[in-house]
Amino acid sequence: MTYSSQREQQDFFARTATVVGHLEGVRQVANGISLAAANAKAVAARAGNQAAGFVPITNFIDEMGGETRQLVGRVNRDAQRMVREVLAEKRLGDSLERMRRGIDRLDERSPYLDEIARRLTAEHSAARESTTRHLTNLCDLLQTISDHARAARMMSTRSRVEATIAGDYQESLESVADTVDHAAQHIRDVVMKCQSLLREIN
Amino acid sequence: MLRTEIFSGRHHWHVFGRDPDKLSQIIDTNQYLVRDQGVSFLLDPGGIETFSAMLPAVASCCDISEISYLFASHQDPDIISSLGLWDKTVPHAKLYAPWLWEGFLKHFGCHNIEYVGIPDEGMTLDLPSVKLHFVPAHYLHSSGNFHVYDPVARILMSGDIGAALEPAGAPMFVDDFNAHVSRMELFHRRWMPSNRAKNDWIARVRQLDIDIMAPQHGRLFRGDDVKRFLDWFEALEVGVTAQHTAAAAPAAAA
Numbered sequence: 001m002t003y004s005s006q007r008e009q010q011d012f013f014a015r016t017a018t019v020v021g022h023l024e025g026v027r028q029v030a031n032g033i034s035l036a037a038a039n040a041k042a043v044a045a046r047a048g049n050q051a052a053g054f055v056p057i058t059n060f061i062d063e064m065g066g067e068t069r070q071l072v073g074r075v076n077r078d079a080q081r082m083v084r085e086v087l088a089e090k091r092l093g094d095s096l097e098r099m100r101r102g103i104d105r106l107d108e109r110s111p112y113l114d115e116i117a118r119r120l121t122a123e124h125s126a127a128r129e130s131t132t133r134h135l136t137n138l139c140d141l142l143q144t145i146s147d148h149a150r151a152a153r154m155m156s157t158r159s160r161v162e163a164t165i166a167g168d169y170q171e172s173l174e175s176v177a178d179t180v181d182h183a184a185q186h187i188r189d190v191v192m193k194c195q196s197l198l199r200e201i202n
Numbered sequence: 203m204l205r206t207e208i209f210s211g212r213h214h215w216h217v218f219g220r221d222p223d224k225l226s227q228i229i230d231t232n233q234y235l236v237r238d239q240g241v242s243f244l245l246d247p248g249g250i251e252t253f254s255a256m257l258p259a260v261a262s263c264c265d266i267s268e269i270s271y272l273f274a275s276h277q278d279p280d281i282i283s284s285l286g287l288w289d290k291t292v293p294h295a296k297l298y299a300p301w302l303w304e305g306f307l308k309h310f311g312c313h314n315i316e317y318v319g320i321p322d323e324g325m326t327l328d329l330p331s332v333k334l335h336f337v338p339a340h341y342l343h344s345s346g347n348f349h350v351y352d353p354v355a356r357i358l359m360s361g362d363i364g365a366a367l368e369p370a371g372a373p374m375f376v377d378d379f380n381a382h383v384s385r386m387e388l389f390h391r392r393w394m395p396s397n398r399a400k401n402d403w404i405a406r407v408r409q410l411d412i413d414i415m416a417p418q419h420g421r422l423f424r425g426d427d428v429k430r431f432l433d434w435f436e437a438l439e440v441g442v443t444a445q446h447t448a449a450a451a452p453a454a455a456a
Contacts, residue, residue: 091311095287098250102257112267113257116291 013086015197019138020079026145026190027072033152033183034065040159040176047169053162054173057155061180064155068148068187075141082134089127096120139198146191152184203252203259206374208414208422209355212331213238216263217416218248220371221255228252230370231280232418234359236352237264238329243271244288245350245359246281246418250310253284257291266291271327272315273336274299275361276344277306281418286311298327298336302346320348337406339363341399356413363403364431365389366420376421379430385420387438394440404436 040058044051099120103113156177163173204222209215219232233256234245242264248256260266269292274282277300285307288295293314299307301319308317324336335351342363350359366385376382394400415423415431423431 091286095290098254098287099257099291101254105254105258106261107258110261110266112265113261113291120290 012201013083013090015201016079016083016086019194019197020076020083022190022194023072023076023079026187027069027076029183029186029190030065030068030072033068033180034062036176036179036183037062037065040173043169043172043176047166047173051162051166051169051173054159054166057159057162058176060155061152061159064148064152068145071141071145071148075138075145078134078138078141082131082138085127085131085134089124089131092120092124092127096124135198135201139195142191142195142198146188146195149184149187149191153181153188156181156184203255205259205262207263208374208416209352209357211354213329213354214263215352215355215357215416217374217422218256218259220374221252222370223255224370225251229280230368230419232416232420232422234350234416235260235263236329236332236334237268238331240268241271241329242269243273243327243329243334244269245273246275246361247272247288248282248284249280250283250287253287256284270295272297273348273350274303274307275339275349275359275418276300276347277303278344279310282307283310285315289313289315300344300346300348303344322346324348337410339403341394341396342403343393343395351410351412353411356411357416358407358410358412358414358428359416361418362393363390363435364415364417364420364423365393366417368420372421374422376423376427379423379427379434382421383434389419390435390438391440396441397439400435400438400440404432408432 037058040054040061044054044058047054096117099113099117103110103117106113159177159180160174163170163177166173203218204220206217207214208217214237216235216237217232218235219230221230224230228249228251231246231248231252233248233252236243236245244260257266260269272285272288272292272295274285274297282299285297289312296316296318297307297312298318298320301321304317304319320336322338322340324338326336327334332352332354335353336348337351337358339347339349339361341347342361347361349361349363351357364386366382367389368385412428413424415428
């Protein structure tokens, strides 16, 4: 990853911070999915054999909600770490620039300062590489969340089918399916936004 | 960055300032270096914006690697916001600064340099040929604040006391004290919060043998001008005044 301008680096920081903000909302939605799954389990238990086919679906959705929350937690932590590292990289870059400006104005070369500048350059490069690695990792995690949300949408479609044979419990189970479907769609929309923000940086 | 040697003996004092390339929006500052037989001590090394100019200026009078000590009189950014850069440049050095400000100064970046907190009553630092004294100057203006006294050179580095706001290119020393008063008065009335702290400091400093009083902004005082300054400062009413509090108070209801 390279920055052609200070503005680009500031943009990077702003985008990363925005991703962190968006994903906080996703965590809350993932909580909603787990709650819907818990409701569905309760309804399915009351429905008994009428909703037998619903039970494995609710288990899956409950598990998926939990996994999504964990993934979002990891993404948030990684994104916040990356924001810190971007800032550290910026500070190192600023330090290097000021050091070089001072060194350029020396009357005589200073091997001591040359060595300091060399070490600072190495630190700066290492920081930049670390940021790139974090970014790649972040993108991978976001894709995993998106895949989970797609699977949830498929499951909610299947659960609607199961709900049609649940008799008196059809409406309740369809409502659960709708909740899961909307939540999963929302998660996918947010993840796509985050992926788009990060893709422009990478 | 201009360098002026203000004392030469077994050890030397240098002042750096009057940078012609200084950004216009930042306050001008004086930085000091004491060099004593291969050991150098940088006092109030300056803000981050002055670092690039300070580095070659300091390198012109000593090897950068021999800077073993830094000093920060207090926490202001124009004094020490370059700490993160010096931290990388002289990672082996020690920073002497008020104990009160340690957690604050480290926000500028201090991962390598050792922070030595100066206790409220002050302390000394032994260089090869001179023992320097960190003299308490609390609440003038900062609540944790020290000056540096050299009994051999008879120099008191006085931080913000004696400061004057001047245009670029001002001379290094006061040459007409009466004319200089107008450059100092506003600064001292507004920045120094306590007459009691002021008088306490004056009593302490009058006991010292001072040939040069070296502030962090503006011209240095030498010879009889040191006494003239102390007399002037003693008579000056500083700090929170009725005029200030009346201006800040909301208008009373009719």
